[in-house]
Amino acid sequence: MVSHSQHPAEIDDDALLVLRVGEGDVAAYRALVERYAAKLSRFAERLLRDGTEAEDVVQETFLRLWQRASEYQPKARVTTWLHRITHNLAVDRLRARGRTLPLPEEEEMPVSARQPTLLDEKRRVVALEAALAALPERQATAIVLVHLHGLTGAEAAEVLGVGMEAVESLLARGRRALKSELTGLVKAEGGAA
Amino acid sequence: MKTPLSLERFRALLAAYGARPELWPDTERAAALALRDASVEARALFDEEAGLDATLGALPEPYVSPDFLRRLKEVPLRAPQKRRWFALPGMWIPAVSWAFAAVLGLGLGFSTDALDTGEADGGSTVATVDSAAPSGEDAAATGEEDFFSALALDALDELEE
Numbered sequence: 268m269v270s271h272s273q274h275p276a277e278i279d280d281d282a283l284l285v286l287r288v289g290e291g292d293v294a295a296y297r298a299l300v301e302r303y304a305a306k307l308s309r310f311a312e313r314l315l316r317d318g319t320e321a322e323d324v325v326q327e328t329f330l331r332l333w334q335r336a337s338e339y340q341p342k343a344r345v346t347t348w349l350h351r352i353t354h355n356l357a358v359d360r361l362r363a364r365g366r367t368l369p370l371p372e373e374e375e376m377p378v379s380a381r382q383p384t385l386l387d388e389k390r391r392v393v394a395l396e397a398a399l400a401a402l403p404e405r406q407a408t409a410i411v412l413v414h415l416h417g418l419t420g421a422e423a424a425e426v427l428g429v430g431m432e433a434v435e436s437l438l439a440r441g442r443r444a445l446k447s448e449l450t451g452l453v454k455a456e457g458g459a460a
Numbered sequence: 461m462k463t464p465l466s467l468e469r470f471r472a473l474l475a476a477y478g479a480r481p482e483l484w485p486d487t488e489r490a491a492a493l494a495l496r497d498a499s500v501e502a503r504a505l506f507d508e509e510a511g512l513d514a515t516l517g518a519l520p521e522p523y524v525s526p527d528f529l530r531r532l533k534e535v536p537l538r539a540p541q542k543r544r545w546f547a548l549p550g551m552w553i554p555a556v557s558w559a560f561a562a563v564l565g566l567g568l569g570f571s572t573d574a575l576d577t578g579e580a581d582g583g584s585t586v587a588t589v590d591s592a593a594p595s596g597e598d599a600a601a602t603g604e605e606d607f608f609s610a611l612a613l614d615a616l617d618e619l620e621e
Binding site for chain 2: 291293296297301304305306309312322325329330333334337388391392395396410413414415419420421435436439442445446449
């Protein structure tokens with residue numbers, strides 16, 4: 268299951284771990300790998316849509332954590348700092364590929380056109396994952412940051428390099444598209460019954 | 461006293477952050493919760509959003525292969541840390557030691573100079589220690605006695621005797 272929010276104690280613990288990494292503490296570094304590898308992998312894969320490149324980006328993120336932990340400023344939460352590094356590295360890769368991040372205004376493809384009708388709750392979750400993958404990149408990124416990784420709106424805005432209003436707009440449009448997809452499934456289930 | 465929240469803004473909060481008050485901005489959370497508890501319409505909107513949040517919460521954690529996790533953990537074995545020289549804790553110890561030694565050396569140097577000066581100048585320096593001290597060789601001798609007395613060396617002399 269996804270852990271939705273970070274406890275203040277956990278936040279402090281993260282910052283302490285980074286400070287210890289800055290002093291060369293390998294155990295602290297490995298604790299942060301355990302804590303963030305999965306989240307950052309999902310985030311990178313969402314941005315790049317390529318598992319191998321996502322792994323490269325996550326590895327580079329942790330390399331930077333190891334090499335530059337002494338530069339960490341506790342002004343930002345560790346999770347925001349790591350997500351921002353991952354985001355910047357992924358965007359660099361997209362640029363190198365000659366692609367840019369799709370704009371928020373990108374036309375949304377109807378997920379139902381690509382997904383078969385799904386009937387049970389487990390498949391509903393699978394459908395939601397598919398719907399999330401089909402969202403325009405920045406909407407999906409905002410949803411992942413806030414709803415799956417527990418960042419605040421302000422932190423997601425910092426990672427994406429936009430203002431609060433823009434983030435709320437991305438979140439709202441993303442959620443609306445997901446809800447629409449799930450509502451469609453419920454209707455389809457009703458029709459099938 | 462908290463500022464009341466409009467239903468329109470409440471709707472916008474739900475649209476962006478869902479029915480999860482912990483995600484709502486800190487500055488608006490209390491007012492939004494008050495509105496939810498006071499308004500039937502707000503409560504209905506809240507409940508309507510909760511379905512999507514439940515499904516989002518049921519998404520599994522992404523899979524990370526053990527091999528990839530191992531490679532991540534081995535990063536410190538392959539890459540040296542880039543650290544600012546002044547951030548290195550080990551750098552401070554010799555620096556502070558040298559500084560302490562330098563200060564001590566200067567201090568002792570000045571003390572010895574003071575004795576030498578006292579001998580040469582006829583006790584002007586020593587006079588500050590003991591204004592009744594005579595000038596000349598006696599003064600220098602008295603000054604030396606005071607200096608070694610301060611170092612408790614005379615106590616050692618007594619022990620030797």
